[in-house]
Amino acid sequence: MQNMSKVAVLIEASRSAGRGLLSGIVKYVNATNTWACYREPPSYTRLGSKKTLLSWIKGLNIDGIIAHDHYAKEIESLINNKTPMVIASVDTRKYPFLPTFSDDGISTGQMAAKHLLERGMRNFAYYGLRKQDTFRDRGRSFKDQIKKVGYKTYFYESKRSLGKSSWENELTRIANWLISLPKPLGIMTYADDYSQQIVEACKVAKLKIPDDVAVIGVDNDHLICNLSNPPLSSVALKYERAGYEIAKLLDRLINGEPMQGQKIIIEPTHIVTRQSTNTLYLDDIEVLQSVRYIHQNANRLLQVEDVVRNSRLSRRALQQRFNKILGHSIFYEIQQRHADQIAKMLIETNLPISKIALNLGHSGIEHISRYFRLVKACSPTDYRKKYGMYR
Numbered sequence: 175m176q177n178m179s180k181v182a183v184l185i186e187a188s189r190s191a192g193r194g195l196l197s198g199i200v201k202y203v204n205a206t207n208t209w210a211c212y213r214e215p216p217s218y219t220r221l222g223s224k225k226t227l228l229s230w231i232k233g234l235n236i237d238g239i240i241a242h243d244h245y246a247k248e249i250e251s252l253i254n255n256k257t258p259m260v261i262a263s264v265d266t267r268k269y270p271f272l273p274t275f276s277d278d279g280i281s282t283g284q285m286a287a288k289h290l291l292e293r294g295m296r297n298f299a300y301y302g303l304r305k306q307d308t309f310r311d312r313g314r315s316f317k318d319q320i321k322k323v324g325y326k327t328y329f330y331e332s333k334r335s336l337g338k339s340s341w342e343n344e345l346t347r348i349a350n351w352l353i354s355l356p357k358p359l360g361i362m363t364y365a366d367d368y369s370q371q372i373v374e375a376c377k378v379a380k381l382k383i384p385d386d387v388a389v390i391g392v393d394n395d396h397l398i399c400n401l402s403n404p405p406l407s408s409v410a411l412k413y414e415r416a417g418y419e420i421a422k423l424l425d426r427l428i429n430g431e432p433m434q435g436q437k438i439i440i441e442p443t444h445i446v447t448r449q450s451t452n453t454l455y456l457d458d459i460e461v462l463q464s465v466r467y468i469h470q471n472a473n474r475l476l477q478v479e480d481v482v483r484n485s486r487l488s489r490r491a492l493q494q495r496f497n498k499i500l501g502h503s504i505f506y507e508i509q510q511r512h513a514d515q516i517a518k519m520l521i522e523t524n525l526p527i528s529k530i531a532l533n534l535g536h537s538g539i540e541h542i543s544r545y546f547r548l549v550k551a552c553s554p555t556d557y558r559k560k561y562g563m564y565r
Contacts, residue, residue, distance in 0.1 A: 181210070181239070182213075182240070184241035184242060185240060190394065190397070195416060199418070202417075202422055215230065238427060239424075240259065240420055243261060246261060256271070260438065263275075273427065273434075273437070274436075275438035277312075277442075282409050283314065283316035283362070284315050286390050288319065289390060296455070300313040300316050301371075302363070348371065349376070349379035359387045361390075363391045363392070366393050367398055369408070369450070384452060388455075390409065391408045392442075399448060407450045408445070410444055411442050413440060416438055444561070474535045475512065509545075509549050515534060521558070527554050539554075
């Protein structure tokens, strides 16, 4: 019988990010059948000291570890002993040899910024609760993307930790901050639970979402996003894929590959649009109605003439207004929104590409592939391999 590697999996499962990573790890374990996995015992079954967790791991004679970064201090002796492990976002200056996994904060911030810009937003903010979050990649990238098109990003910087101040007082400060900012406002938050805090602050401030404030978070935590009122838009990341790759890397480390600072990057895939950003902010009513028409009909092959017929303007006049207000043509807007719809189906479903083509008005795989490649610079097959939820 083949020896099973003993692996400690120290990933908390209370959020969708952790559950996604665990799901990917499970898929790898089931595919290889060479691991025995151990989870940290729940707090009610053990004393909550650091020594207890370390002794638990040592007592198992563990071969490898996958862990979130907040466990780093507790297992520091194992890190220094070069126990094979992959751990989230630790200080690589202190442990340059340690394999890590982290999200692509730069692409995530850019994606959120582009989403709000496409909604016609001109006022922007980033909410991370703690002051240090304003310097993380997500917020910094969001700010840089907004700055490229000539706008400013306001950051929320908490003056006191929640340990010294009640949540009610903090909520009032956030509400006052929101009231002080120009409207309509597009705000990116560090994660979906932070978006939920903005929703609560907007209620205190008597601001409407998405009319006054549009909110987008990160992680696409289905429970948090859909339990919120209104439901929250979010940037989805490839946590399950990352979990699979993390497990694959750890298996190589257990089998002799040296730890040399290998990195697993968790990439964003797409925006899941819900009510919190499901609106458009454009001063020109004709352009607004035309863009809304394009969005509503993104699941079919629109022509420019279809959009013109839905407008009170001539083709030339509407085209000029698109160029002036949006900086691009009617046809470009049609292409982008339809390609986004194709991408959404490639990511979120396991339908054959031929079926997606027919559902979206294309004559077949060749036609949809040409269309998609023109906008996304890759084939539908390659896009699905890179971003798809189904392996």
